[in-house]
Amino acid sequence: MQRRTSLQAGAALAATCAAPGFTQAQTTLLTPDALRSDLALLRRALEALHPGLHRYNSPTQMAARFDVLDARFRQPQTLAQAYLDLSALLASIRCGHTYLNFYNQPKPTQQALFAGRNILPLRFAWIGGEMVVTDGLAHAADIPRGSVIERLNGQRASALLAQLTPLVRVDGNNNVMQPGLLSADGADEYETFDVFQGLLRPDQSVHRVVVRTPSGQRRTLELPAMNLAERQALRKADQARIKDAATPVGWTFGINAQGVGTLSMPGWAVYNTRWDWKGWLDGVFTQLASEKARGLIIDLRGNEGGLDCGDEILARLIDQPIDVQAPRRLVRFREVPADLVPYLSTWDKSFRTLGKDAEPEPPTAGREGFLHLKRESDTSDRIEPKGPRFAGRTAVLVDAANHSATFRFNGIVRRNRLAPLIGEPTGGNQRGINGGAFFFMTLPATQIEADIPLIGYFAQGNPPDAGFAPDVLATRSAADLAAGADRAMQAALRHVVS
Incomplete structure (x- = not known):
């Protein structure tokens, strides 16, 4: 499920990187003050609003992750590096609805991060840890369906999957979702693989691949990269x-x-x-x-x-x-703290007081400080x-x-x-997921957006x-x-x- 929600812009980008183009996003450095202020704001919002922040992580574990990233942000970082770091932080929450949503990024941020000519001209699926071609595009059109990409740009495909997985959202410890999201099958306007692989290798204008065809033949090919507009045009034509x-x-x-x-x-x-x-x-x-x-x-x-x-x-x-x-519907707040409101967008302003009439949840293990949203049948x-x-x-x-x-x-x-x-x-x-109602938070200094779900759905009993x-x-x-x-x-x- 992708949400394509129009977002109101937050404050302007730091002066050194206002509306950067793609090249600037890879080279222009954001200041530590900008990075650390955005991280502190995101941390405050997550700790005040997110119902699943401590579902799979203890408060101590999450605090340590915030502190590690804060230390990293004491050095200047590019916008691309900040996006990768924040993606890994949100993925560690292990909530499938908490991420830097590609569709919800402000337009200048999308252009800065996603518009490079570095996209692998293939459609593929991760099957049993292998990168299996489902369709070759453009200069890769002669790669047979069912071929296996053994190496990409000198890296084993299995190692690339391991490198990308920590950046990708997931629900709890059910890790089957991540390889699926990292498959690039033409279904989405923004492919998760394209985004993260492109940020890790922004200048990869030609992809060197080692392919094993269904007949067992190995071929080494150099494939000129595509850009996002070309990838999306092919998807639109297919549709x-x-x-x-x-x-x-x-x-x-x-x-x-x-x-x-x-x-x-x-x-x-x-x-x-x-x-x-x-x-x-x-x-x-x-x-x-x-x-x-x-x-x-x-x-x-x-x-x-x-x-x-x-x-x-x-x-x-x-x-x-x-x-x-x-499931029980639990929230963390009665009313959104006033200092967070300017950075939060949504489709229903009543979410700002979502827990106004909620009842305190009995303080059982792992559910301390929650409020229970009542309805006709609970x-x-x-x-x-x-x-x-x-x-x-x-x-x-x-x-x-x-x-x-x-x-x-x-x-x-x-x-x-x-x-x-x-x-x-x-x-x-x-065990349940988080969702139902959302805020879309635009961080003012970096202009990076994060989706924050507001309702935690907690299953009855102790399911796996x-x-x-x-x-x-x-x-x-x-x-x-x-x-x-x-x-x-x-x-x-x-x-x-x-």
Whole structure:
């Protein structure tokens, strides 16, 4: 789930680096005063507002991390170095919604950090620790799908993955999410790999790669780098070719000759669309009924979440209401401290007093100082049946991207035995995540933005610090990509027609 929220500018950049271009961002130094004042402001905001700051780290551990970075910031740093350092700090919180959101950076900061000609002209996925090509672009177009990049610019691909992973957001200790985010598959306008690899190697105008093709041949190639505009133009062209005019968010549906419907939903970020997505889903289930479909495959691979669109699907898979166990919703503040307000932007000003009427949470281990957000039902949410029930066999395809609303959906499906989860282990965390309401904080001296979630969702009991393991494990491989095979889809088809 990506949030593309317009941000109000904070104070101006330090005089020595006002609105820097890409080259300046790699060379012009920010002063220690600028860096340390921004870090102190970010620390204050996180300690006052973030509900998950100490979910996976003790106060002592987080204080030590702030202190280490403060010591580093006693020396001048470039904007690019500061962005990398702050990304690592936020990633250490282990919250999948706390990061320097590429989409929410002020325009000058985006231009300064992301506009270099240093992007690897490949689409690829990290599979079993290997960098597997899914599509070659531009001068790399002749690299076969399913090839493995063994070395990039002299560095083993496995070492590069290890170098980048500490910069990437994750929920708790469920580390499957990070390789997925570091895959560059053309799904996002800003690829996480492009951003961090580009900041680490800003002048890499030509990429030297050692490739092992599906036939076992090794080749050494020099690939001219792309820039962000070129990468995004290719993505836009791909979307234009495949986009159904009736589904502006990329959802597709069809029923094959075996009578199996496949509903593909690459994202649930439908906040800002006027499209009647609920009506479209009604049409899907009407078609399933009218054509007497025997099975339904719901493909959620690559879908981080967004709105709880899955509730509309669940309502069609049940004939009795189901109660969804609700996590406790906890916040750290009654009202945002006045000195932080000028640096915080959001879509709902009521978030500034989010905890105004909240009740103190009993001080159990790890939950000291929290406030409990009450609502009509604090033990469960209820999903009511809707329309004619789809009574055929159903399967849900899952992967590491599922960490927010899709993670919740997967949990409801599993607990109510509505369908098997097929594919790869999910992202998210059974202990709960942070989200629901957000502030977007623009640090005044560096003009770097950070997303700060405001509501902590804490699961009842003591669930594992993990996502969901699929009921049927169907992992991808380089050989599968080379052959055009989809093991998860094949497993789902076997289930729904058996």
